[in-house]
Amino acid sequence: MARKDSFFGRLAESITKFSGSTAAFILAATTVLAWAITGPLFKYSETWQLVINTGTTIVTFLMVFLIQRAQNKDSLVLHLKLNELIAATKGASNRLINAQDFSEEEIRLIHEFYCLLAEKAKQDNDLGETHSVEEAEDNHHEKLAVHRE
Incomplete structure (x- = not known):
């Protein structure tokens, strides 16, 4: 079956996959370390603190939506698979098909x-x-x- 995801769908999936990778963790840890090392250079100013606070807030805010999108997709796929098992199993109650609704x-x-x-x-x-x-x-x-x- 050919995939016809939107550009946003493909982008969101790529970012979600990357965000759970070792490379993403290393990038985040390196960013925090670089910020911490520059503290003396900027005399631990409020602006220096604001940079990390603002950056982490924006990344966290955006990631919440990407993670929820991925979870919604995973949940829907899981429900579809369970519905298939219920529908295909003799003796199973079809009352539970689409129970998520x-x-x-x-x-x-x-x-x-x-x-x-x-x-x-x-x-x-x-x-x-x-x-x-x-x-x-x-x-x-x-x-x-x-x-x-």
Whole structure:
């Protein structure tokens, strides 16, 4: 598949990759060291201090957005891969496809659903046997009926 990223997309990805590299760390450390060494030359003036403060503030401000952009992309790709696994796995609940788009209330309800499923599985002494609350309840009732006989 051909990549058709925008110029900004390619630039942001390149900067993000570079910023996590050893070379970027060495560049940053060298910059701070050079600034520190020039302190006596500038008599540790307020302007000398302002240079490093302003520089680091600007770099930090811009990096926050680049890092968030990269994290958003990584998160979306991860969700797509998980959605593919859910869609391709027999017995998996398709209710969870695109769960990242659910409201907090929907997520809480689904969490409660899986807590109930886990509790049913514990009662049956088999954590891997069932795939839905309905199946768990049916299996639980069947086992109870067998034990009562």
